[in-house]
Amino acid sequence: MTLTQEQKKHLETLLIAGEELEAVRYLQDTLGLSAEEALQLTEKLDKTVEQSPAATMFKTMKHGSKHMMKDSKVGKWVGGIFMFFGLVMLGVCTYIFYTNYTFAQNAVIVKGEVTGFDTHYSSDDDGGSTLMYSSIFKYEYQGQEYEHTSDVSSSSPDYDEGDEVEILIDPNKPSKALVNEFWDRWFVIVILGFMGTMFTGLGYMAFRLF
Structure with missing residues (x-):
């Protein structure tokens, strides 16, 4: 029940993006695990992924994009008023x-x-x-x-x-x-x-x- 490097990267991508349900389904289809086994493995992997630099960078970019969206709306409002x-x-x-x-x-x-x-x-x-x-x-x-x-x-x-x-x-x-x-x-x-x-x-x- 080992994962290849490509499979691990795909799982990391899903977990970083917050797609836990998709990760569980992927493990079920790839390794033939039951729903409970796939969920347990996903939770373990999720804890590891949360500490990774990629996850930190993704959260930072996501947070920054929210600010940009907010600033964008304010900018459009100001532009519209002018x-x-x-x-x-x-x-x-x-x-x-x-x-x-x-x-x-x-x-x-x-x-x-x-x-x-x-x-x-x-x-x-x-x-x-x-x-x-x-x-x-x-x-x-x-x-x-x-x-x-x-x-x-x-x-x-x-x-x-x-x-x-x-x-x-x-x-x-x-x-x-x-x-x-x-x-x-x-x-x-x-x-x-x-x-x-x-x-x-x-x-x-x-x-x-x-």
């Missing part, structure tokens, strides 16, 4: 672009004059604050004066008081205006487009890698 927020930003960016474009197509151009600045403080990451300026424009349409405050703020005034700029207005609602300058028209779109592209790209890379 992609979601990125796509939301790109969607908002597209909506603002379309809205501004449609508004400009139907707008009337008038001359506006800088009359002052709206100021507020913006907090930074270091706990400090910066004084921000938003230009205030005065313009006239069909004999009536209107005032518009820029949606764009900066740490220093973009214009001097008295400067003249082109302003786009809705002829049906003259109080609705948009300064016809690059940053007033496209600043939010550029920022959202950049952030949305970055978040979507990073999320996609994380999703694919994991």
